[in-house]
Amino acid sequence: MSQGSMRFDVNISLKPKGSDELGTRTETKNLNSFRFMEQAIHHEVERQMDILEDGGRIVQETRLYNGDRDESRSMRTKEEANDYRYFPCPDLLPVEIDDAFIEEARASLPELPDERKARFKEQYSLNDYDAGALSGEAKLAAFFEETVQHGKDAKLAANWIQGEFSARLNAEEKSVADSPISGAQLGALVVRIADNTVSSAGAKKVFEALWTGEHTEVDAIIDEKGLKQVSDTGALESMVDEVLASMPEQVEQYQNEDNPKKRxxxxxxxxGPLMKAxxxxxxxxxxxxxxVRKLGE
Incomplete structure (x- = not known):
């Protein structure tokens, strides 16, 4: 195509609406562009329709199309298969394929995207969009399954792969194969997000450290950077009490507001003040x- 040597042959045959039997075929040869191919198809369809509607018959032939004039002419007729010079090749032996061979070949095929999508929906309870996005490319699908194997939470793993992970790959024009993070590492991070060891903001810092190679272990990064969430309700209640005591006007406004959405x-x-504290x-x-509990008291 880059050398200007691309050529198309177009075969056209018409049939009456509702019929299963095609009419006589014509062949238009040596078309050298997609535009000329489209024009030649339209031209030949119209030509055959005019002939058939006038009660004529289509001659089996080879035609040439002039794109500049939008016209075609007969090049040569082909009445029988012999005119096409069909003949069996003496060097090719007949091939007989039995059902056992077909089944063996089918069993050896890799899992196809549609099959993988259906499995992801059933096995991991993913919605149609997530299953489709993660199953189309084999390497991405394998990365997802490795992440789930180590991270357990399929939906959370899907969100991180389609979000932070894919965004970073795209930004650096990398493929999944080039990722500096393994599915096992991302899975370990998913576990710590799911069990509330680290917040979403903290998880992004862990991801960054994994990506840049600063550290390879999720738990070690959380400990070294002090990213572990405080989940001690006693300590958190004490912080809430202090913040509420320092914001009496906001507390009063909240308690006087009846609209649930505004509250x-x-x-x-x-x-904000609580996260700062x-x-x-x-x-x-x-x-x-x-x-919610303390403001409702």
Missing amino acids: KKMLGGFM SKGQGNPKLFNEIL
Whole structure:
């Protein structure tokens, strides 16, 4: 194609609407562009329709198409198969394939994307979108399954692979095979997110350290960077009490608000000071539960 030597042959035959039997075929040869191919198809369809509608018959022939004039002409007729010079090749022996061979070949095929998508939906309870996104490429699918094997939570693993992991690959124009993070490492991080050892913000810092090769062990990164969430309810309640005591006006506004949506939004005003008080290590979910309880007292 880059050398200007690409050529197309187009074969056209028509049939009446509702019929299963095609009419006589014509062949248009030596088309050298997609545009000319499209034009030649339209031209030949119209030509054959005009002939058939006038009660004529289509001659089996080879035609040439002039794209500049949008016209075609007969090059030569081909009445029988012999005109096409068909003949058996003496060097090719007949091949007989039995059902056992077909089944053996089928069994040796790798898992295809559609089959893998269906399995992901059933085995990991993924929705249609997630299963489709993760099953299309074999290496990405294998990475996902390795992550789930070590991380247990399939949905959380899917979110991280489609989010942070894929974004980083795209930003650095890397393939899954080039990833500096293994599925096992990401799985270990998923475990610590799921058990609330580390927050979402802290998890991104762990991911960054894994990606840059700063460290290879998730737990070690969490310990060294002090990213472990505080989930001790006693300690968290003490922080909530201090923050609420320092924000009497906001507390009064919250308690006087009857709209549930506005009250939920107002809770966010307390979370900033609480995260600051806990040096970013407080468990946001527990903070929220304690806030709702204490503000309702």
